[in-house]
Amino acid sequence: MNNDLNSEERDILERFERDEVRPALDAERETDLARQAARNTFNKTRRVNLRMTERDFNLAHSRAREEGLPYQTLLSSVIHKYLSGRLTEKR
Numbered sequence: 269m270n271n272d273l274n275s276e277e278r279d280i281l282e283r284f285e286r287d288e289v290r291p292a293l294d295a296e297r298e299t300d301l302a303r304q305a306a307r308n309t310f311n312k313t314r315r316v317n318l319r320m321t322e323r324d325f326n327l328a329h330s331r332a333r334e335e336g337l338p339y340q341t342l343l344s345s346v347i348h349k350y351l352s353g354r355l356t357e358k359r
């Protein structure tokens with residue numbers, strides 16, 4: 269296995285084996301920050317402007333209030349579900 273390591277990796281392994289490597293003081297927080305950064309990479313959002321009738325806007329706003337979330341989140345969810353094929357028309 270050591271043959272597959274570059275010089276920096278061998279140095280780290282040797283220091284670890286000599287018990288010279290210690291976890292960061294706040295390793296759990298660092299791990300959480302790294303996880304959040306990874307999630308954010310895949311969840312980038314873009315701002316859009318959307319024109320809709322006042323009636324539809326009021327209905328969306330009311331429905332979102334019933335669901336306990338911002339109307340922007342409700343509209344984004346509906347669009348996402350439609351585009352991913354999980355929202356279908358009632359017939």
